[in-house]
Amino acid sequence: MRVLFATPECAPLAKTGGLGDVSAALPAALHARQVDVRVLLPGYDEVLSQIGAAAEVARVSALRGIEARVLQASLPSGVPLLVLDCPRLYRRTGGPYADAIGAAWPDNALRFGFLSHAAAWLGSDQSPLAWRPQVVHCNDWPLGLAPAYLRFMSGPRATSLMTVHNLAFQGNFDRALLADLDLPEASFSIEGLEFHGMLSFIKAGIYYADAISTVSTNYAREIQTESFGCGLHGLLGSRSDRLFGIVNGIDVAVWDPLTDRYLPSRYSERSLWRKNRNKLALQRQLELESDPDTPVLGVVSRLTHQKGTDLIAEVGGQLADLPAQLVVLGSGDREHEQALRALAASRPGRVAVRIGFDEQLAHLVEAGSDLFLMPSRFEPCGMNQMYSQRYGTPPVAHATGGLADTVVDCTAQTLAAGSASGFLFAPASAPALLEGVRRGIALYHDRRGWRALQRYAMSKDFSWDKAALQYAALYEQLGGEKAAH
Numbered sequence: 496m497r498v499l500f501a502t503p504e505c506a507p508l509a510k511t512g513g514l515g516d517v518s519a520a521l522p523a524a525l526h527a528r529q530v531d532v533r534v535l536l537p538g539y540d541e542v543l544s545q546i547g548a549a550a551e552v553a554r555v556s557a558l559r560g561i562e563a564r565v566l567q568a569s570l571p572s573g574v575p576l577l578v579l580d581c582p583r584l585y586r587r588t589g590g591p592y593a594d595a596i597g598a599a600w601p602d603n604a605l606r607f608g609f610l611s612h613a614a615a616w617l618g619s620d621q622s623p624l625a626w627r628p629q630v631v632h633c634n635d636w637p638l639g640l641a642p643a644y645l646r647f648m649s650g651p652r653a654t655s656l657m658t659v660h661n662l663a664f665q666g667n668f669d670r671a672l673l674a675d676l677d678l679p680e681a682s683f684s685i686e687g688l689e690f691h692g693m694l695s696f697i698k699a700g701i702y703y704a705d706a707i708s709t710v711s712t713n714y715a716r717e718i719q720t721e722s723f724g725c726g727l728h729g730l731l732g733s734r735s736d737r738l739f740g741i742v743n744g745i746d747v748a749v750w751d752p753l754t755d756r757y758l759p760s761r762y763s764e765r766s767l768w769r770k771n772r773n774k775l776a777l778q779r780q781l782e783l784e785s786d787p788d789t790p791v792l793g794v795v796s797r798l799t800h801q802k803g804t805d806l807i808a809e810v811g812g813q814l815a816d817l818p819a820q821l822v823v824l825g826s827g828d829r830e831h832e833q834a835l836r837a838l839a840a841s842r843p844g845r846v847a848v849r850i851g852f853d854e855q856l857a858h859l860v861e862a863g864s865d866l867f868l869m870p871s872r873f874e875p876c877g878m879n880q881m882y883s884q885r886y887g888t889p890p891v892a893h894a895t896g897g898l899a900d901t902v903v904d905c906t907a908q909t910l911a912a913g914s915a916s917g918f919l920f921a922p923a924s925a926p927a928l929l930e931g932v933r934r935g936i937a938l939y940h941d942r943r944g945w946r947a948l949q950r951y952a953m954s955k956d957f958s959w960d961k962a963a964l965q966y967a968a969l970y971e972q973l974g975g976e977k978a979a980h
Contacts, residue, residue, distance in 0.1 A: 496970045498525070499577075499628035499653070501535040501614035502851050503607065503637035504591050507571065508542045511590055512797075513743075513878055514635060514660050517671075517710075520746050523572035524941045524963035533626070534570060535614055538563075538580035539591060549578060553623045557612045558605065558677050565613070586928050604668040607637035607696065608676040612767055615644035618653035629974040632966075633704070636666030639696030640676065642704035643688060647679060653860075654973040657704035659697065661716050661953065662725045665803065666696030675858045690726070701730055705973055708739045708966075710876035712895030715740030716914070723873055739969060742900050743876040744959030750882045751859075757858035764953040767887055767946065770862060777863030780856070781847035783820050790939050791930065793864025793888065795857045795879055798827030798835065798850075803870030803893065808834035809925040815845040817936060822860055823848045861886045866935045872923045874898050884916050884952035891931040894919040901957070905938065916952040 504510055504519035518534065525532045536542060549566035556562045563581035570576050579585070584606045589595045592603065600606060611633070616622060618631040618641075631653045633641045642655035672681055672694055683689045688699035701707055709715045717723035719732045731738060748754075752770075753763045760772035771787055778785045792814060798804045807814075807823070808831065814821050823835050823846075832850050839848040849856065861867065867883035869892040876897030879891040889905070892898040902917040909915035920931035938944050 496530050496630065496967065496974050497626065497628045498530055498532045498630045498632055498970055499535055499614060499617055500632045500634070501534050501610070501638045501641060502634040503537060503610065505534055505536050505570070508536065508545050509539050509591055511592065514878070516746065516878065517660070517743060518634065519570065520959050521963065521966065522574045522743065524744070524959035525967060526572065526574045528963050528967055530963075530967055533575040533577055533628070535577045535610075535617065537585045537591070537610055538566065539585050540576045540587070542578060543580065543586070546576065546578060552577075555579075555613055555616060557616065558609050559675060561605075561609055563609070563613070563955065565617075577617070579610060581609065584609055589819070596632045596938070599776050603666075604672050604694070605675060608640055608667065608672075610638035611638050611696075612644050612677070614638060614641040615648065615652075618645060618655075619648045620652070621648070628653045630654050630656055630970050632658065633700055634658050635660045636664055636697040636700070639666055639698070639700035640678070640688075641700070643678065643682060643699045643702075646703045647682075650733050654705040654976055655703070656969065656973060657700035657707045659665065659701070659707065659718070659875075661707045662697065662709075662723070663873075665690070665698070665725065667691075667693040668696075670694050679905055680772055698727060701727060701734065704737075705976060706737045706739065706969065707731075707734060708741055708969065709851050710740075711742045711900045712740035713900045714875045714896040716871070717896060741962050741965045741969075742897060743878065744962045745881045745885070745957045747885070747958045750885055752862055752886050755858055755862070757855045758862050762887075764950045765889065767949055770887055772864040773859060773895065774865070777819070777822065777859050780859070781822060781849070782844070783822070784844045784849055786820075789818055789820055790865040791822060791863060791934050793860040793867045793883075793889075794821070794823040794825065795860050796823075796825045796869070798825045798831035799874055800828070802827070803872050803923055803928070804831045805834065806867060806870045806923070806925045806928050808838055809850065810929045811835070811838040811846060812842065813929055814932060815842045817933070818845075819932070819936060821846045822864060824853065824854065824856055824860055826850050829888065864888050865939055866891050866918075866932065868932070869893065869898060870923060870928045871895060877901070880917065881957040884955055885957060887949035887953050889935060889952055890917040892917060892919055893923045893928075893930070894921045895923070905934070910944060910947060913947075915948055916955060
């Protein structure tokens, strides 16, 4: 199968979150399965500075004369990379979506409309490349217009797969941009890309794509409900026969406690006693009381309402009094940051908060904590709960989305069966979170049961192999439909 994997970010070249990791790991896993996949990425400054010499393979002119070069290079994994080099749209100081102070680029509709158009163009018979994809795999709202452009093109074309990584991010813009984006007036309707009077990239992708996927089976069900559908639950429900949930994997080479270069003491399920050395190192680094017997609760997260970090701040004092220690690493909404800083100031030696991101510290928190907290109100997939299980740090997680798909709640029955891997709670409330932590700490003090739980969690396979197999099968299905167009 020939697949064009179109994305606004891809690690390590450009990354703001989990999508960057997925865009690196999934194509690599597909490539290993002999899928002929190529990644399409905008030519941000940070991308062009890392790819080195790249050959120009095409030129594109679209959306009222905007011009760009298509450059060919390779990702570190060996996956072929196509870079859309358009200085007017992508070469600027800041991130993929916002400037250096966090303000969204005012021309984001045009920037990602052009990227979507280029993806569709490369998937059509208008492409000058000899390599023609059978499927264009579009990722999140920045590629939402690509299925629409493909649908409106005449002649042979690829089929489209739209993957929704987080439905809360929709890419909604003023309808006055319709002409600039070269979209037909008829497309701006309920039976199209109109959404509450706005031009919606994500709705366009969901409506026009030949198939839709999202990043866990449970989230695929949830987004068809009013509670999680962000206003699009009706449309998603009407397309349920074309909606697929495929659970993300993680990079098991990077996230492996036996080989992790960031850890002072590496370990496996057969040498879990070494894990405690990382705990002591974490306590020393963050100026917590050096106590191997007090459970450490770890958090590495965006500090936002979605992630439930306000719930952690709300019960933080009670967590410290269990007794336990709390470690938080992340950044996000100012009120969440301030609440957590105030909590740390009120519990010196018990609570440590680091605002920002530190890759080394993120790995040490996973390895040095005893329990990992993920009280997300919704979570399309999540990765930290999988990292935590792999590191023998059972997660305490709200039973939603991908968290419910990847964590098996620890009960007497699941522990006896050898399937338990963490602690799930509901609803997403401070009392429920506190009760989930109490359950975890109760087992922590049962050394035999605790070791069994850690080993069961560490034995789970979270590699990308399973997801790649499912995507490959979906591509085959869509490729067969292309032949029938």
